[in-house]
Amino acid sequence: MSRHVPRHDRWEPHGTTEFRAAGGLRVFFQRGAWWAEVSYRVLAEGAATGDPAAWAPHVDELGPFKRPRNAMVDAERHATYLQCHHARRITTGSE
Numbered sequence: 001m002s003r004h005v006p007r008h009d010r011w012e013p014h015g016t017t018e019f020r021a022a023g024g025l026r027v028f029f030q031r032g033a034w035w036a037e038v039s040y041r042v043l044a045e046g047a048a049t050g051d052p053a054a055w056a057p058h059v060d061e062l063g064p065f066k067r068p069r070n071a072m073v074d075a076e077r078h079a080t081y082l083q084c085h086h087a088r089r090i091t092t093g094s095e
Helices: 068-089
Strands: 011-013 018-021 025-030 033-043 055-065 090-092
Touching: 018 068, 025 068, 033 068, 055 068, 068 090
Parallel strands: none
Antiparallel strands: 011 018, 018 025, 025 033, 033 055, 033 090
């Protein structure tokens, strides 16, 4: 990214207890705390990229957090870690 994008531009509110960001990131209030959810799919080792059955879906839940901002920061850090760790074998979001 060439410029800083503020958090309120990256995260879109969905009601009073949920925020969503591009790339399968979701922050929500549940069980008295804020939680973060990261959705992604990983390509199996040695599988062809065009084979849809080779992509394994995953959802990581992070938390609990005291504030929604803390959950947002941790969700973004976790997504960055996954991108670095899996390189080209990962796709984020539901598509």
